[in-house]
Amino acid sequence: MCGDLRAANVGETVTLMGWVNRRRDHGDLIFLDLRDRSGITQAVFDKGLSPVAHAKAESARSEYVVAVTGQVISRDFDMKNPAMPTGDIEIAVGELLLLNDARTPPFSPAEDAIANEEVRLKYRYLDLRRTEMQENFALRSRVAMAIRNYLVAEGFLEIETPFMTRSTPEGARDYLVPSRIHAGSFYALPQSPQIFKQILMISGFDRYFQIARCFRDEDLRADRQPEFTQIDLEISFPQMDSIFRVTEGFLAAAFAAGGIALSTPFVRMTYDEAIRNYGIDKPDMRLPAMVSLSNILTPELRTALKIEQSLPILGFVIPGVGELSGTERKKLLSEVRAGFGDCGLDLLDVARLRTNATFAPLADAISAALAASLGVLALSAADLITVVTPKLGTPARWNHDPQWIYKRVGALRLELGAKFADKHGRFAKTGTADDFKFVWVTDFPMYEWNEETKTWDAAHHPFTSPHEDDIQAGRLTSDKGAVRALAYDIVLNGNELGSGSIRIHRKDVQAEIFRSLGMTDEEAHERFGFFLDALAYGTPPHGGIALGLDRIVMVLAGAASLREVIAFPKTARAIDLMVDAPTPATPQQLRELHLRIATRS
Ligand code: ASP
DSSP states (O other): OTTTOOGGGGTTTEEEEEEEEEEETTTTTEEEEEEEETTEEEEEEEETOHHHHHHHHHHOTTEEEEEEEEEEEEEGGGGOOSTTTTTEEEEEEEEEEEEEOOOOOSOOOTTTOOOOOHHHHHTHHHTTTSSSHHHHHHHHHHHHHHHHHHHHHOOOEEEOOOOSBOOOSSSSSOOOOEESSSSSSSEEEEOSSSSHHHHHHHOOOEEEEEEEEEEOOOOOOOOOOSSSEEEEEESSSOOOHHHHHHHHHHHHHHHHTTTOOOOSSEEEHHHHHHHHSSSSOOOTTTOOOOOETTTTSSSHHHHHTBTTSSSEEEEEEEEOOOOHHHHHHHHHHHHHHHHHSSSSEEEHHHHHHHHHHHHHOOOOOOOHHHHHHOSSSSSSSTEEEEEEEEEEOOOOBBBBBBBBBHHHHHHHHHHHHHHHHOOOOEEEEEGGGGGGGGGEEOOOOOOEEETTHHHHHHHHOTOOOOOOHHHHHTTHOOGGGBBBEEEEEETTTEEEEEEEEBBBOOHHHHHHHHHHHTHHHHHHHHHHHHHHHHHOOOOOOEEEEEEEEHHHHHHHHHHHHGGGTTSSSSTTTTBTTTTTBSSSOOOOHHTTTOOOOOOOO
């Protein structure tokens, strides 16, 4: 291969095949850099030694495909290139075959400067020739293999499930495939293998996994793809711990394949703790947590400062932001206040409190509490303190949500963390396991209030088991908002990498959950009757999880987008620019599929 040869090979006669990365013509001497997936080797054509090969090399251009045969020779001392693994040697070519020519490419795979993304996606085959992309896909392959090896060694069977199926319960929009044979009927592409993997447990396979493609017809926010790949698994007779251990194990194997030694087990917290401490269900642990300052703000102080009694007062520190000037501080305060709009929240200007004799002790107490939460004796002037207070009249609930203040302040924590990222440096890459802060979030709520439809939806999916205590206490009907699910997420640096749950394995409980989601028994039967039937034939307790492979590889590659690690991705408008899909169907195809296009006017 073009990346293999070293000084030890000097004297050997070799044949290399690859692409012309660059060509330099010095008259009697022509240099072709040959590239393949393993690297680059310099080939030299000397007119005096091999006039025929030299003449052919004159016509070679960038991206031509060639084969050279020649002798590995040592480069002159001052010609060695320590930046190239093959930089000690070159090939003195005796024979050149031009295997194929190439049009002048719209951008050169040899250049570091990257063409705009539309051009890259249209000419994806050229884009994928770039070293960086070749490395991303080599990494992806190693990661997938490491995961497979780990899971197989843990006793998992890899089993494929269908792409052409019926609607699955992930809650996104389905991609439908019209049936030719059954006029007016459609298959749905699976949003996940969820029902099938549960049925595999009913069938006694005990431990299933699949590196599975999933399809969801969602509006493509920044980093989503209509089809993506999950590492999907399911275990019979599990404890939550067994699922966590296996997931940590395959993640450690995947990261090892990317050169990172993770330490396990990961931190765990409940959903409630995540909201109270980070204001979000996917905490970014690279920044310090929020701190409740409610106790420090006594009723008298609240009255004096016009703060609502009994609502939480939260503060947080972004360390190492650098001291802000008076003007910068005021600007920041007014920006944040403007961002709050009229929700009732306000900021406490701690620096100003400090200059006022009455409130200076309060400012000190706040600093001390925040310092203690960071485990330091005192904060430095470079640490940015933010304290959020509810004004008089601030509502305790917002859209049925009593935790909205935590979430709003958590969002501000992330906003400020991002705004000052260059200064605090906590998101900077060190290339070690320190860059990756994993956390398990457990005990998610079972239901989620849907303001649009004014209904309770399943927060995960409707096969997730509620906490036994909440079933016993009758909360499924009396207090849906308080029902906890045996559901968990794995979170990395503030991104959800995957989620899963212990499932319902009893038919009566499953039927009750469908009812609690507003489905009549007839509707439940219509959509999931086959599954309810299956549950009735001896279903073991089971549970599982699914993690996004694309995101794992993206993080390991240090790539900025999922499209860098998916060979043939779609644009944000769900278009494949290379093959130009989707396309209209021909009239004959439509006829066969019993479809007519109703064009919107
Ligand atoms: N099917 C779920 C998902 O794709 C994961 C799971 O519950 O295992 O999010």
